[in-house]
Amino acid sequence: MTTEAMPEPPPKQLLFDFFAGKSTALQKQWIADWLKESENRVLYYQYLNEWESQHPQYRADVQPALDRFRAAVQQVETTPEPSPFVAVSRGDSWSSRSIWFWAASVLLALSIGGYLSRGVIRYETYHTAYGETRTFKLSDGTTVALNANSTLRVPRWRFGQQGREVKLDGEAEFSVSHLPNHQRFIVRTSTDFAVEVLGTEFVVYARDQRRKVILSRGQVKVLYQPGKQLLMKPGDWIALSESGQLQRKITAQPAKFSSWKQHRFTFDQTSVAEICQLIHENFGLTVRVTDSTLAQRQISGVFKAEKPDELVDDLVDLLQARLVKNGDRIDIQPIVN
Template identity: 25%
Template structure:
């Protein structure tokens, strides 16, 4: 069976062999996932939550997406008028929100731009979303600030800073400028990885369409608990931790300031593959990139583009002196080799 990357519960639920494992048949799928779990102990919490979600919404033979839509419709019939189902497809996929789909769900509307999800046991979260092409800045209760990049979602416990400072980057990219508090470390959870600090500034990129994730430190110091490395990884300024699709990791020196230019609307790519660049452009412009030749994906680029530059011009500049060209058809961009 081909090894794939599983970052969220929905990744497991979209795999028919995992659903077979949850059903207990056939034996070859049960054995495969039993062995997989032993080989990936750091993923046990997400694996178990995917099992729980499977039992909760009943994926069965209809597929994850259809099952989740059915489950959402069923919940709609049980809630009062003027209340609404939180669109938590990605949030449910994030490990920490799985518990919100419990037997006694109820829903509460929050101020514009946020939605709170209440549950019998576990925390209540406010969710902050940045849509396609948006950049949003949030000031937290402890005066720390978070800037969300396009197509990103942040989950903030409603009791944030009362007992602890923890947030969840459920999807996308965020820049954190954390106020120092010696007795209350600040923690960001994303894709099963925890980044802990006392006071510093750093960038986390964890888009679901990008198999891995990147944590880049600008100032201060951070401790990253990956679930892979035997010990927490300590980063210094201008260091970047990359966690790859195969759950390997590496630390390298980088010009960290380049990785936060997006805050000002700039696009900046430093030795990035065209596949990752396409994912970034997709979230910025809402385009869908289709590679007609897989060799294009691994092409590396270092380039910067000003705020507001049209996608057509960005693509034209990327293709200069390259054996790659882009063909736009509406919202779809075909990537070809010459």
């Protein structure tokens, strides 16, 4: 039996036929084998984005649908007779209002689904699980160390050609490569907080509503809140609280803020409550301190821990407290004589 020889890389039309559902079984298998090589996926998504722009899928226009829904509800409220097109069974009654509500919900879900799927196509996503760290290079030469329970989204196309902007949720260290065209590198954590640099090394922390930046070398500009900005120098440490208050310090050892790359946790007058929050963010383990005085005690030192139990045990020994497991939660309690 002879098999058809396929070109390498695949012609654009072959992939377009695949996206349109017109490929043969042999072509589908060949494309699947070709996609096993990660470097081929960039071209695949590029062609997919081009094909989608030429063949737009149905996109729900949500506002008109909601307007029609409201009009239908008003009509039902003023018309007592049931619709002749609605079947009513015992124990499960459907009205015109229910059907219109269901239809509007479906249209809204389709609209949201289409929006989210385009994000998957446009961005390559790097993610770490609880307790996992990861180091990798971007296409512009920038090195990224991603801390546990963090996500970084990078544009799939023209990154380094038409801007360098990434989106971070979690914590990461960036060693940014300087480009000949002096193109800026932007780390965006939300709509109102971003770090803008040319070439430098820094750590960005972005979890919940808290933001922190620690600069090791070079210079960065922090953009926060509408129209506000701050220039940082090496050794600067800034934090933006949930309430929007900006705090600035100077540290002689900025490298300690990225010690998590070696599974080390460095504390400098850090409260026990903050350490428990860090354990939850990095390992997904909930640790509660039952005594408020104990929770406010401050800890300094470097602790090696690849698993949450190691850090919790060190903390309990240092506090001379006791550990009580309560389901999925760990309670740290003072020892009562």
